[in-house]
Amino acid sequence: MSTTQGAGKPVSADAELELLSAWLDGELEPGQYNVILDRLKTDPALRAQFEWFNLAGDALRSHEVAACDDPALVGQVRRALQAEPVRIGPGAISGSKLRRHIATGVTVAAAAGMLAVVALPQLRGPGGVQVTPVTAPMVTSTIPAPSPALAQAPATKPKAARSSQLDRYFQAHGGLAATGVMPEAAGYIKMAGEQER
Amino acid sequence: MSERDVDWELVSRVQRGDKHAYELLVSKYQRRITRLLSRIIRDPSDIEDVAQEAFIKAYRALPSFRGESAFYTWLYRIAINTAKNHFAAQGRRAATRSSSELEDAEGADDGMALRDVATPDALLLSKQVGEAVNRAIERLPEDLRTAIVLRELEGMSYDEIATAMNCPVGTVRSRIFRAREAVAAELRPLLGTREDQRW
Amino acid sequence: MAGLGCRRWLGASLLGTALCLAWPVAQAADDKSPIEWLRAIRSAAQRANYTGTVVYQRGDEVRSSHIVHYFDGGVPRERVLTLDGRAREFIRRGDEVQCLYPKARRVVIEQTGPRTTFPALGQVGLNRVLEHYSLAVGDVERVAGIECRVLKLEPRDLLRYGYRLWVEPQSGLLLKVQVLGGDDVMIEQIAFSDVRIGEPVDMAELNPSWSTAGWQVVRHPSHQIELSRQGWSITAPEGFSVLTEVERNLGDEPGPAALQAVYSDGLATVSVFIEPGAATADPVPLQHRGPWSAFMRRVGDARVTVVGEVPATTAQSIANSVRFVAAH
Numbered sequence: 057m058s059t060t061q062g063a064g065k066p067v068s069a070d071a072e073l074e075l076l077s078a079w080l081d082g083e084l085e086p087g088q089y090n091v092i093l094d095r096l097k098t099d100p101a102l103r104a105q106f107e108w109f110n111l112a113g114d115a116l117r118s119h120e121v122a123a124c125d126d127p128a129l130v131g132q133v134r135r136a137l138q139a140e141p142v143r144i145g146p147g148a149i150s151g152s153k154l155r156r157h158i159a160t161g162v163t164v165a166a167a168a169g170m171l172a173v174v175a176l177p178q179l180r181g182p183g184g185v186q187v188t189p190v191t192a193p194m195v196t197s198t199i200p201a202p203s204p205a206l207a208q209a210p211a212t213k214p215k216a217a218r219s220s221q222l223d224r225y226f227q228a229h230g231g232l233a234a235t236g237v238m239p240e241a242a243g244y245i246k247m248a249g250e251q252e253r
Numbered sequence: 254m255s256e257r258d259v260d261w262e263l264v265s266r267v268q269r270g271d272k273h274a275y276e277l278l279v280s281k282y283q284r285r286i287t288r289l290l291s292r293i294i295r296d297p298s299d300i301e302d303v304a305q306e307a308f309i310k311a312y313r314a315l316p317s318f319r320g321e322s323a324f325y326t327w328l329y330r331i332a333i334n335t336a337k338n339h340f341a342a343q344g345r346r347a348a349t350r351s352s353s354e355l356e357d358a359e360g361a362d363d364g365m366a367l368r369d370v371a372t373p374d375a376l377l378l379s380k381q382v383g384e385a386v387n388r389a390i391e392r393l394p395e396d397l398r399t400a401i402v403l404r405e406l407e408g409m410s411y412d413e414i415a416t417a418m419n420c421p422v423g424t425v426r427s428r429i430f431r432a433r434e435a436v437a438a439e440l441r442p443l444l445g446t447r448e449d450q451r452w
Numbered sequence: 453m454a455g456l457g458c459r460r461w462l463g464a465s466l467l468g469t470a471l472c473l474a475w476p477v478a479q480a481a482d483d484k485s486p487i488e489w490l491r492a493i494r495s496a497a498q499r500a501n502y503t504g505t506v507v508y509q510r511g512d513e514v515r516s517s518h519i520v521h522y523f524d525g526g527v528p529r530e531r532v533l534t535l536d537g538r539a540r541e542f543i544r545r546g547d548e549v550q551c552l553y554p555k556a557r558r559v560v561i562e563q564t565g566p567r568t569t570f571p572a573l574g575q576v577g578l579n580r581v582l583e584h585y586s587l588a589v590g591d592v593e594r595v596a597g598i599e600c601r602v603l604k605l606e607p608r609d610l611l612r613y614g615y616r617l618w619v620e621p622q623s624g625l626l627l628k629v630q631v632l633g634g635d636d637v638m639i640e641q642i643a644f645s646d647v648r649i650g651e652p653v654d655m656a657e658l659n660p661s662w663s664t665a666g667w668q669v670v671r672h673p674s675h676q677i678e679l680s681r682q683g684w685s686i687t688a689p690e691g692f693s694v695l696t697e698v699e700r701n702l703g704d705e706p707g708p709a710a711l712q713a714v715y716s717d718g719l720a721t722v723s724v725f726i727e728p729g730a731a732t733a734d735p736v737p738l739q740h741r742g743p744w745s746a747f748m749r750r751v752g753d754a755r756v757t758v759v760g761e762v763p764a765t766t767a768q769s770i771a772n773s774v775r776f777v778a779a780h
Contacts, residue, residue: 077430081404082259083411089262097273107280111444112436114284116390116405117580119383120690123375124287125444129301133279133308140309142270143316222739222746224703225725225759231549231562231672232696232714233721233760236494237581239626242642244532244542244549245508245517246744257485285583292609292690323486326586329608406577408487 389439401432481621486587496624504647581718584691674700687773722760
């Protein structure tokens with residue numbers, strides 16, 4: 057895609073592609089956005105690169121999704137769009153909806169985050185008051201017991217009582233099943249119950 | 254800005270009359286939508302038709318989209334509904350599901366019992382894509398690899414990646430760009446033969 | 453496979469360091485994008501210090517546990533003690549977990565693999581979580597006296613459950629989690645009834661509740677393998693990718709090793725166990741308890757068991773996809 061212009065000189069084609077790549081990630085200043093968008097309109101080669109960059113992202117996240125690439129579809133939609141009247145919406149969305157992450161505040165915060173790694177964060181409850189243990193009323197009184205029929209219906213009828221034969225699988229699963237998002241301790245807590253049957 | 258904001262920017266443009274901006278959105282999401290539909294619809298030619306219909310429907314509905322959800326979430330729902338209407342109009346149900354599964358899915362207004370309906374060809378291509386991506390990634394120098402993984406899989410911003418990798422944002426930008434090129438280069442022999450159909 | 457997680461491509465420690473350093477502490481606590489919420493939650497699961505009582509609820513069943521979590525930048529440490537029913541205690545130090553069974557006077561030691569300092573961080577990639585769940589931010593509600601933001605994770609298909617999360621915005625700590633079935637009905641819930649967040653944890657709080665002198669010690673070491681090299685092929689459901697593949701012992705008696713592959717979509721996890729030569733005449737049919745599904749079948753002379761917090765059809769389809777191709 058890039059053309060060499062002379063020994064050692066950075067090629068402007070590459071610089072433009074780098075801008076395209078940054079634009080895809082939402083990391084350009086608004087002024088530069090319009091430049092890229094206009095270029096995408098008029099330059100089919102740049103447009104092709106846009107598609108390849110997107111495809112690369114899809115492929116990294118899911119091989120199946122990338123394998124569904126259908127360039128003919130894009131062409132078909134384009135042709136169908138030509139027959140559509142232009143749709144004017146309620147106007148440009150107000151800036152408040154846009155979340156700016158490039159603001160310097162984030163950079164400063166990230167640096168502060170580095171320091172926080174080693175120090176124990178001293179957190180307070182709301183209003184700056186030290187959090188004190190509050191024994192909440194038993195949760196059962198506020199949550200309705202779910203009807204068994206509303207859980208996902210299995211394809212075949214399940215056995216009512218769970219066999220203790222499955223204990224060791226539950227134990228083994230619980231030990232490795234942390235996703236990072238759900239608390240790891242939850243695994244042990246749930247497993248503990250299973251093993252009592 | 255995040256990916257959601259990039260989509261927003263394009264949506265605003267479409268709402269101001271720029272059809273080309275919509276083509277970019279189609280380009281971006283065609284694979285995911287096609288993948289979604291391929292899990293509901295068995296006939297490949299039907300998939301393409303429904304996908305096209307979904308994208309046109311979304312275009313028509315775009316003036317009323319106010320960003321309550323991410324664009325993809327909104328588009329996803331339109332695709333699902335388009336598929337449902339497609340079957341209803343043809344007076345038959347999804348060929349992929351048995352009648353008992355169908356009963357389970359009735360009333361589920363959103364998610365459907367999406368199954369994998371992989372043809373041998375699709376499975377093979379998917380596997381080849383996986384191998385190509387792995388080749389590309391493994392050949393990358395570590396700093397490029399880290400940057401692209403943090404960006405594409407973790408969704409981190411350039412600032413966050415710069416902090417994590419202890420380098421300037423400009424370097425992050427360059428690394429991600431070069432990593433993308435490398436992955437795309439590895440995919441071109443596999444998926445590029447239909448390039449002339451793109452425009 | 454749907455796409456490899458970060459773990460295969462980056463050394464666990466590099467990724468862990470990168471993710472740890474990049475967490476913006478001072479960012480506006482309550483004004484986060486979906487991925488920022490997930491990141492904050494994941495980070496807090498790892499790094500927050502807290503002590504409290506957790507109540508687990510499923511149907512009529514209610515169980516409490518005492519929990520302590522400690523992290524000082526080194527190895528995370530945790531202790532969970534059941535307060536109801538049979539006493540059990542789980543003490544984690546990094547990737548080693550000791551399970552104490554005082555009635556049986558037995559300690560089972562599990563080595564949870566090379567996740568080392570940052571277990572499970574970044575293994576699936578948060579961007580991919582949002583491919584299969586949409587995250588909506590809701591109201592503020594109190595849990596254990598603390599104000600939390602309610603998040604709803606709605607699955608985009610029926611292969612997985614939905615979740616409702618109550619997050620303390622400052623720390624990112626989850627104070628309550630509900631697993632949701634059809635029509636958003638709660639199937640299972642874990643919630644703090646009392647908690648102290650962020651205060652220095654007394655190290656004595658991490659010691660076992662009993663002396664284990666004279667107890668039987670059972671070790672469950674495991675080592676990483678590649679299932680495909682052993683001739684096995686599993687097709688993961690959409691959005692699920694492999695977290696780890698290990699060879700290990702199951703149960704407390706020595707015996708032939710089993711293969712275990714753990715899959716996750718970032719929130720839900722499923723394990724596939726393959727026990728060559730252990731096929732039984734009557735495999736346990738599809739089980740379904742709360743959000744848990746278990747399914748067993750035979751493939752050749754091997755017993756294949758799938759357990760996980762996924763709908764029964766998902767567990768069944770994974771089990772049905774297991775094939776022995778050939779060793780290579």
